Amino acid sequence: MSEETIFTRIVDGEIPSYTVYEDETTYAFLDANPLAPGHTLVIPKRPYERLADLPADVAADLGATVSQLATAVEDAVDAPASLVALHDGEEAGQEVPHVHWHIVPRFPGDGAAAVHAMFDGVDLDEDEMLNVAEDIRDAQS
Ligand code: AMP
Numbered sequence: 001m002s003e004e005t006i007f008t009r010i011v012d013g014e015i016p017s018y019t020v021y022e023d024e025t026t027y028a029f030l031d032a033n034p035l036a037p038g039h040t041l042v043i044p045k046r047p048y049e050r051l052a053d054l055p056a057d058v059a060a061d062l063g064a065t066v067s068q069l070a071t072a073v074e075d076a077v078d079a080p081a082s083l084v085a086l087h088d089g090e091e092a093g094q095e096v097p098h099v100h101w102h103i104v105p106r107f108p109g110d111g112a113a114a115v116h117a118m119f120d121g122v123d124l125d126e127d128e129m130l131n132v133a134e135d136i137r138d139a140q141s
Contacts, residue, residue, distance in 0.1 A: 003047070004047065005047045005096060005097060005098040006096055007027075007041075007043050007096060007098040007100065008045075008047050008098065010029060011027050017029035018030035020040055020069070020072075020073075021042075021065060021068075023061070023065070024045075024061075025044060025045055025046075025058055025061045026042065026044055026045065026061050026062050026065040027042075027044075027045050028041065028042040028043070028065065028069055029041055035102075035104045036104050036105045036107070036110065037077045038073045038076055038077035038103075038105045039102065039103070039104050039105070040069060040102075040103040041100045041102060042062065042065050042066050042101040042103065043062075043099060044058050044061075044062055046058070047097075047098045048098070048099050049097045049099065050088055050099065051086065051099060053099070062101070066084060070082050070084055070103050074105055077105050079105030079106060079107055080108070081105075082103050082104060082106055083102070083103075083104040083112075083115070084101060084104075085101070085102045085104070085115070086100065086101050086102065
């Protein structure tokens with residue numbers, strides 16, 4: 001875990017932010033480049049880089065904060081829905097090496113697509129599906 005990121009500097013008050021929530025382990029603030037009004041980032045206060053780096057208790061706290069804030073953000077900007085997303089790793093689009101969930105309010109006719117539109121999709125046959133499922137089960141043991 002790195003010692004400092006741009007987000008730890010926000011938590012420490014060295015960089016200003018539009019804070020929307022704070023507790024002992026988690027913090028949330030408006031994204032500086034909002035994709036929609038109310039676009040919020042939710043982070044653990046400590047600079048864990050990847051989801052897999054989070055201790056279970058921090059992961060649970062973060063999940064609870066995201067869940068609570070998704071509703072609050074929608075209510076605040078009168079959005080009927082939101083995209084809740086996390087770039088887990090550089091190849092996935094993670095630019096800041098500090099775990100952060102995006103909550104992006106969605107509105108009818110906002111022109112944005114579902115996450116499926118990001119991919120062409122792949123055709124996997126029955127054997128390939130069985131194998132990858134087995135590999136994922138094995139990877140957890
Ligand atoms: P990601 O591509 O998932 O790593 O997203 C990083 C996000 O952090 C981007 O949406 C940026 O706009 C946002 N961001 C970077 N610096 C700041 C900052 N100082 N305050 C608020 N949001 C920031």
